[in-house]
Amino acid sequence: MQAGLVWRRNPRYIVALLVTISITIYILIFSNIRHQDFEGEGNSELELRIDASEERYNKVLRSREGLIRIYGPDPKDIYLFPPDIAPWPPYTVWDFFPAAFNCPHEIERVGALGDGGKWVCGLSRVAEEPNCIVYSFGVNYESSFEAEVLKSTKYCQIWGYDFSVSTFGPEIPEALSNRTHFRAVGLAGENTYGPEDDPPMYTLETLMHNNGHSHIDILKIDIEKWEFETLSAFIRPYISSGRPLPFGQLQLEIHIWNKTFEQLLRWWESLEAAGLRPFWTEPNLVYLNYHRDQATPDLAEYSFLNAKGNNIFISDHPEDQSSSSYREVHHPHAPV
Incomplete structure (x- = not known):
């Protein structure tokens, strides 16, 4: 009605x-x-953001090639740090390798604001991940990074390695130490741990095998220039086979002592070929401040996201290894 x-x-x-x-x-x-x-179709919002970042990163790669042509034109002709002579080239080596990839999550400083802290992409992604694994090489008795990772996550287990010290630093609280594991050994490109080898050195592959790990969520490496040998040996089979690297992101200090621009470029391009994309960088000004007589910033901190495969930082379904949001990057100097 x-x-x-x-x-x-x-x-x-x-x-x-x-x-x-x-x-x-x-x-x-x-x-x-x-x-x-x-x-x-695997086209989640997260994966679409990764694809967009990859497109922008490829634009930066083209700019790098242009910069090499201007100041080379061959990579072997480029200085790491040009001398102060006319005409004055307005660049340093780090300008060729900007952190141009966009982290699709929050970026936060984990650990001390000075030496020891690292920039991490999406720590919240592993905050409650029950199988979270973190490796830390180069502890140097300063563990603010490891301590904050433990405090910010519920289950992350941290494996630390450094032959120059005997334990983690004092920053790790006793209540969380049950999620830490330490060995006084080093990281290298090949295993040398016989009776006469001091200190004993292990490859990343060997340590992961010994620990029963097939994947690392966060990998931190600060090993005083041995990163070149170590990472080259580790990633080579992954590039050859097309498999994704078994870690989600990498916090790395790069030491270019006694390197040429050409050597650094070839090595960097191998990282890119394996799927690593830099999303943050900063020069090590602490080192420069205490070595002013050298007058060149030879050390730089970089944070990389692994954009190949389906790790937890680039995929909402990391257990599904059938798809990939990664696009191949082609370099004129890329390793075969």
Whole structure:
């Protein structure tokens, strides 16, 4: 009775209301279908952001090649730090390797603001991950980074290695030490741990095998220039086979002592070929301040995201290894 009265008095209102309800139902159904389509095709919002970052990163690669042509034109002709002579080249080596990849999550300083802290992409992604694994090479009795990782996560286990000290630093609270593991050994490109080898050195592959690990979420390396040998040996088989590296991100201090620009470029391009993308960098000004007579910033901190495969930082379904949001990067000098 009342419905008929409303219809006779306000027919346009009733029609508009019915149209609005119909459109709303249609949008909800269509949006759900589109969401299912995206998930089925692996085109989640996170993966789309990774793809967009990859496109921007490729633009930077083209700019690098242009810079090499200007100041080379061959890489062997480029100085790491040009001498102060006319014409004055307005660059240093680090300008060729900007941290141009966008982390798709929050970026935060983990650990001390001075030496020891690292910039991490999306620590929240492993905050409650039950199988979270962290490796830290180069402890040097300063463990503010490791301590904050432990405090910010519920389950992360940290494996630390450094032959120059006998334990983690004092920053790690006793209540969280049950999630830490330490060995006084070094990281290298080949195993040397016989009776006469002091200190004993292990490859990353060997340590992961010994620990029963197939994947590392966060890998921190500060090993005083041995990163070149170590990472070259480790990633070579992954490049050859096309497999993704078994870690999600890498916090790395690079020491270019006694290196040429050409050597650094070839090594850096191998990192890129393996899927590593730098999202943060800063020069080590503490080192420069205490070695002012050298007058060149030979050390720089870099943070890399592994953009190949389906690790937890680039995929909402890290257990699904069937798809990849990674696109191949082609370099004129890329390793074979």
